[in-house]
Amino acid sequence: EPPTSEPVTTRFPEGFLWGSATASYQVEGAVTEDGRTPSIWDTFSHTPGKVQDGDTGDVADDHYHRVREDVALMRDLGLRSYRFSVAWPRITPHVTADALGDVEQRGLDFYAGLVDELMAAGIAPAVTLYHWDLPQALEDAGGWTDRRTAERFGEYAAVVARALGDRVRTFITLNEPWCAAYLGYAAGVHAPGRTEPASALAAVHHLNLAHGLAARAVREHAPDAEVAVTLNLGWFRAEDPTSDADVDAARRVDGLQNRVFLGPMLHGEYPSDVLEDTCEVTDWSFVRVGDADVIRQPLDAVGLNYYSPTVVRHWTGVGQKQSADGHGDGASPWVACDDVEFLELPGPRTEMGWSIDPRGMSELLLRLSREAPGVDLYVTENGMAAPDVVGDDGVVHDADRTAYLHDHLAAVLDAVEGGAPVKGYFVWSLLDNFEWAYGYSKRFGVVHVDYETQARTPKDSARWYSRVAAGNELLPTA
Numbered sequence: 345e346p347p348t349s350e351p352v353t354t355r356f357p358e359g360f361l362w363g364s365a366t367a368s369y370q371v372e373g374a375v376t377e378d379g380r381t382p383s384i385w386d387t388f389s390h391t392p393g394k395v396q397d398g399d400t401g402d403v404a405d406d407h408y409h410r411v412r413e414d415v416a417l418m419r420d421l422g423l424r425s426y427r428f429s430v431a432w433p434r435i436t437p438h439v440t441a442d443a444l445g446d447v448e449q450r451g452l453d454f455y456a457g458l459v460d461e462l463m464a465a466g467i468a469p470a471v472t473l474y475h476w477d478l479p480q481a482l483e484d485a486g487g488w489t490d491r492r493t494a495e496r497f498g499e500y501a502a503v504v505a506r507a508l509g510d511r512v513r514t515f516i517t518l519n520e521p522w523c524a525a526y527l528g529y530a531a532g533v534h535a536p537g538r539t540e541p542a543s544a545l546a547a548v549h550h551l552n553l554a555h556g557l558a559a560r561a562v563r564e565h566a567p568d569a570e571v572a573v574t575l576n577l578g579w580f581r582a583e584d585p586t587s588d589a590d591v592d593a594a595r596r597v598d599g600l601q602n603r604v605f606l607g608p609m610l611h612g613e614y615p616s617d618v619l620e621d622t623c624e625v626t627d628w629s630f631v632r633v634g635d636a637d638v639i640r641q642p643l644d645a646v647g648l649n650y651y652s653p654t655v656v657r658h659w660t661g662v663g664q665k666q667s668a669d670g671h672g673d674g675a676s677p678w679v680a681c682d683d684v685e686f687l688e689l690p691g692p693r694t695e696m697g698w699s700i701d702p703r704g705m706s707e708l709l710l711r712l713s714r715e716a717p718g719v720d721l722y723v724t725e726n727g728m729a730a731p732d733v734v735g736d737d738g739v740v741h742d743a744d745r746t747a748y749l750h751d752h753l754a755a756v757l758d759a760v761e762g763g764a765p766v767k768g769y770f771v772w773s774l775l776d777n778f779e780w781a782y783g784y785s786k787r788f789g790v791v792h793v794d795y796e797t798q799a800r801t802p803k804d805s806a807r808w809y810s811r812v813a814a815g816n817e818l819l820p821t822a
């Protein structure tokens with residue numbers, strides 16, 4: 345059984361923002377419409393063997409054509425915010441490493457129309473500027489290993505901020521740069537599918553730089569909006585907290601996943617232990633004088649994406665190495681961590697194989713509140729993949745997902761109780777969608793999508809979540 349904490353109060357703070365989240369490539373489809381050019385995910389998903397069952401985002405949830413219906417759905421569920429991402433190749437489809445190129449008005453109009461629909465429905469837009477769909481032309485010139493990608497990203501951010509900044513409450517510069525860098529450039533399981541550890545660290549730095557440049561651009565061109573970043577921080581524990589070697593393993597992975605972003609973004613420097621741990625892989629010569637000042641920008645909010653806990657131990661080099669991070673056979677996202685083992689935890693898992701432990705969510709929110717005093721916090725993603733259990737009534741009865749959401753919302757209340765300024769929660773995801781390398785085989789939605797008909801049907805979890813949002817209070821699951 346997952347450890348379920350019973351919070352002191354079941355009420356959320358006044359004005360708590362109840363939302364749901366999606367990402368452009370996962371839901372939009374319409375990949376060749378209105379001037380959009382390919383992103384690295386079009387290329388990757390169309391490369392045989394990269395995505396399960398050969399699935400692509402060509403159609404996805406057809407959200408591009410169903411925006412009105414999807415906004416009405418959110419309104420009917422009583423959700424008060426929608427976190428979506430802007431597809432960069434819709435906005436500047438002819439960007440090159442050296443020039444942003446023309447702005448595609450039809451792309452901007454699509455997002456402006458979505459924002460207007462949301463506002464009319466009383467739903468606050470939270471816009472992610474980068475959720476992994478890098479224009480392919482930029483990858484061809486080096487992608488995130490090339491600093492010009494960060495420079496162009498700052499210019500693109502200015503375009504979006506100018507166009508939407510009068511109505512958008514929150515701009516999120518990046519979604520999960522950990523995934524973009526390490527899954528894309530080291531493990532190769534995400535686009536662009538490269539397996540080059542040194543490139544992954546260059547990508548980390550240029551994503552940090554991109555964040556800083558975009559944060560600055562949003563501040564300038566959308567002065568009334570909140571500036572935020574979304575990180576998937578890991579909750580790492582040593583298997584044996586009395587073992588120095590295990591504790592050191594936890595320190596290393598915390599450095600690679602958490603502090604390599606939090607350090608420069610919040611404190612203006614890379615942690616020296618991370619630089620040392622990775623010195624065999626790279627000399628970090630891509631970091632230039634002045635970059636630290638660009639990356640450390642004042643932030644109004646930090647978004648946490650949290651799904652699962654991680655327990656590590658030092659690997660002695662003897663026997664079969666455990667790798668519960670799902671990268672057992674292939675290249676690892678864990679650069680310079682050959683001596684770290686990722687343990688299979690006992691207890692419940694989601695359909696992704698990810699262990700469930702909501703304590704990580706409260707711990708990470710509390711950590712952020714200490715490390716970033718005065719900065720608001722959001723849970724920008726949390727949710728669970730689960731197989732469909734369709735009843736005779738045609739409705740998905742996803743009791744496991746409802747329990748998962750309940751226990752994680754209880755963890756949010758714990759964090760609030762402990763002083764963390766959590767201002768909102770976005771369930772991942774509004775809709776079943778293209779789950780990256782898993783294609784359509786994994787369903788994260790609180791609303792079911794029939795991929796034949798594109799019919800949307802709220803699952804039990806959506807009904808429950810809707811009642812929680814309406815009352816601003818955690819409810820029992822049954």
Ligand code: PNW
Pocket residue numbers: 367370519520523576649725772779780788
């Ligand atoms: C996040 N991992 O992705 C993303 O922001 C979403 O787009 C995605 O659909 C969601 O979580 C569910 O997976 C992740 O391998 C992908 O550790 C992979 C990992 C973590 C997060």
